[in-house]
Amino acid sequence: LVAEALPPGPAAGWRAFLHRPVVSWLTSPLFAAVFYAVCVIGVHLTGLMDRALADDGVHVAEELAYLLAGMLLFQLVLGLRPGPWQLSGGARMVLLAVVTPVDTIVGVVLLQTGTVATGIGSNGHSHPRPDWALSAGSDTAAAGAWMWIAGTGIMGLVMLVVGLIWLHGRGPAPEAPGWTERARATTL
Numbered sequence: 001l002v003a004e005a006l007p008p009g010p011a012a013g014w015r016a017f018l019h020r021p022v023v024s025w026l027t028s029p030l031f032a033a034v035f036y037a038v039c040v041i042g043v044h045l046t047g048l049m050d051r052a053l054a055d056d057g058v059h060v061a062e063e064l065a066y067l068l069a070g071m072l073l074f075q076l077v078l079g080l081r082p083g084p085w086q087l088s089g090g091a092r093m094v095l096l097a098v099v100t101p102v103d104t105i106v107g108v109v110l111l112q113t114g115t116v117a118t119g120i121g122s123n124g125h126s127h128p129r130p131d132w133a134l135s136a137g138s139d140t141a142a143a144g145a146w147m148w149i150a151g152t153g154i155m156g157l158v159m160l161v162v163g164l165i166w167l168h169g170r171g172p173a174p175e176a177p178g179w180t181e182r183a184r185a186t187t188l
Contacts, residue, residue: 027085029095032072037102039069044106044147073099077162089166096159103151110144 005011017023025031043049043062052059076085077092087095133139177185 024085027072027075029076029085029087029091032069032076033095033098036069036073036099039065040102040106045109074158077158089162092162093159093166096155096162100152100155100159103155104148107144107146107148107151111141111148112144 043052043066048058048062052062073095076087077096080086
């Protein structure tokens with residue numbers, strides 16, 4: 001978006017940056033899937049949730065990691081640009097099938113174990129629980145159930161949309177032919 005909003009001179013610099021090997025690797029399907037899994041598992045099944053509740057900086061970093069993981073993943077699944085990774089409909093479905101179990105497994109683990117975050121806030125004190133609220137263990141189990149059902153449901157809906165787009169043949173636009181193809185077309 002930045003490259004298209006800028007005048008041609010600075011935009012060329014952004015486009016050159018987007019085609020660097022490290023950017024290509026960081027926007028690859030493998031990196032997006034692994035980064036998504038690490039974010040979801042790393043926050044929910046380690047002590048990072050407690051750290052995020054206790055430290056505002058860690059909480060902001062956690063939210064930015066989720067945002068970046070989601071943007072990388074859904075750019076590959078639903079987007080057309082930027083970057084070299086233009087996945088076919090089948091590859092998009094495979095990518096979704098690989099990452100969908102992450103939410104499901106983490107949700108089921110939280111549901112079954114009832115692992116409780118301590119809830120210590122930035123002021124160092126525990127957040128008071130209202131009398132009407134679920135116990136911390138029940139709250140965690142309910143959150144795990146929601147993560148399992150809603151996370152799998154949302155990914156299922158995205159798979160349905162991607163599948164319908166794939167079946168109707170609206171994939172990524174083909175790239176412009178290279179100089180060899182243009183030379184072959186003019187010669188033959």
